[in-house]
Structures are given as C-alpha cells and as structure tokens.
Amino acid sequence: RTENEIIGVVMPQAMQPWEYNIAPCYSKSTAEKISKKHTQEFQNVFKNLDTYKKTLDAGVPLEQAKRTLPFVHNEQKGLLAIDQRPPKGGVQLRLYIYPQEQTRMIRLTSIGDKQSQQKDIKIGHQFIQTL
Numbered sequence: 001r002t003e004n005e006i007i008g009v010v011m012p013q014a015m016q017p018w019e020y021n022i023a024p025c026y027s028k029s030t031a032e033k034i035s036k037k038h039t040q041e042f043q044n045v046f047k048n049l050d051t052y053k054k055t056l057d058a059g060v061p062l063e064q065a066k067r068t069l070p071f072v073h074n075e076q077k078g079l080l081a082i083d084q085r086p087p088k089g090g091v092q093l094r095l096y097i098y099p100q101e102q103t104r105m106i107r108l109t110s111i112g113d114k115q116s117q118q119k120d121i122k123i124g125h126q127f128i129q130t131l
Contacts, residue, residue, distance in 0.1 A: 023107045044084035079124040096124045
C-alpha cells in the first residue's frame with residue numbers, strides 16, 4: 001500500500017483531457033472551401049481552438065477561460081465563437097463551438113465569416129436544443 005492509502009489521503013485522479021467532436025450540423029464542405037480560400041485565417045482560428053482546449057485541459061474552468069481568452073466570444077445558450085486576428089486584407093473567421101463540461105467534449109457546430117454569422121449562431125443554438 002502507498003503512504004497516502006495508509007494515512008487515508010485520497011488524491012484526485014488526473015482530469016480527463018477535453019476532446020473534439022464534430023457536430024452533425026458542422027458542414028465539412030463549407031470548412032473545406034474556407035480552408036482553401038482563406039488558408040491563413042483558417043489555420044489561425046484552429047490554433048486558437050487548440051489554445052482554448054489546452055487552457056481547459058490545464059484545469060481552467062469554462063467561465064474563466066471564456067472571460068480571459070481574448071479570441072473567445074459568448075454567443076448565448078452555451079455557444080461560443082473562436083475567432084482570429086486576420087492578416088492584412090484578410091477575413092474575420094469564426095468557429096462556433098459548444099463545450100460540454102459533463103462529457104468534456106468540445107463540439108464544433110459551424111465555421112464562417114461575418115456574412116454567415118447570424119446563420120451560424122442559429123445553427124449552433126438549434127444543435128444545442130437537440131442535446
């Protein structure tokens with residue numbers, strides 16, 4: 001038996017890392033078009049998503065991560081938008097996600113630009129209602 005078992009100390013198990021999940025509403029064809037047309041912006045938004053995941057994996061609570069990371073925006077009902085700083089002349093992309101604390105799952109719901117923003121938010125909200 002370990003020393004901790006002998007003295008009755010229960011050490012918390014390591015937290016499970018968060019995982020990505022592509023929601024059924026996420027359009028892979030739209031993502032592919034955007035990645036080809038706006039390669040740098042697409043890569044940047046996914047780098048920011050990775051930073052968000054690493055922040056959660058480090059144990060930072062969802063609410064705190066949302067408030068402290070400048071590229072995370074609250075879109076109500078649990079939906080978040082991850083954006084990026086576009087290069088000069090570039091496009092502002094937003095990746096919409098729904099992090100579920102119970103399952104430690106980051107669900108990707110849609111990706112788009114300013115023109116598709118309202119539609120993307122609506123898609124995310126509709127998806128969340130189905131869960």
